[in-house]
Amino acid sequence: MNYSDKISEQFEASGNKRIDLKAAVPTDWDRVCVVGPYQDDAFVEKTLGFAWPAERKTSIEDNDGISLLLFAKGQSVVAHVEYPRNHGDFTELEGQCFNPQKARFRNFPSGPDNWPRLVPE
Incomplete structure (x- = not known):
């Protein structure tokens, strides 16, 4: 299941106004944590409260997109x-x-890259 596509589809269907991650990612989870570009495993561990190999499993360490x-x-x-x-x-x-x-977010006026900024509802 490609959850990225499901989240994007939900955002587009709302007119780029809202995202509800509980609806878009229906698997059983108790929290979603956000990690920004260029972060490493140490930051991920601090954020989650436990170790997870983000550098090995994702491109977050070197992908600013x-x-x-x-x-x-x-x-x-x-x-x-x-x-x-x-x-x-x-x-x-x-x-x-x-x-x-x-885990519901709304579009806030665009940031410096003209990308829709998401903030909690």
Whole structure:
């Protein structure tokens, strides 16, 4: 299942106004954490509260065109999404985690790259 596409489709269907990650990523998770470009495993561990090999499993360490969304349940990452920032930029939320009930985001006026900035609803 390509959750990145599901999130993008949901955002486009809303007229680029909203994303509800609980609806877009229906797997069982208790929090989603945001990691911005150029981060490493140490940052991911600090954010999640446990180690996860982001450098090996994703391109976040050297790709500034994505935000990494880590869906965790307890001490495990159950899904991860390399989400294109030009489809909704989560980077201002870097290092933050949201439970499923709070994982709803809205478009805020575009940032410096003219990408839709996402903020919590």
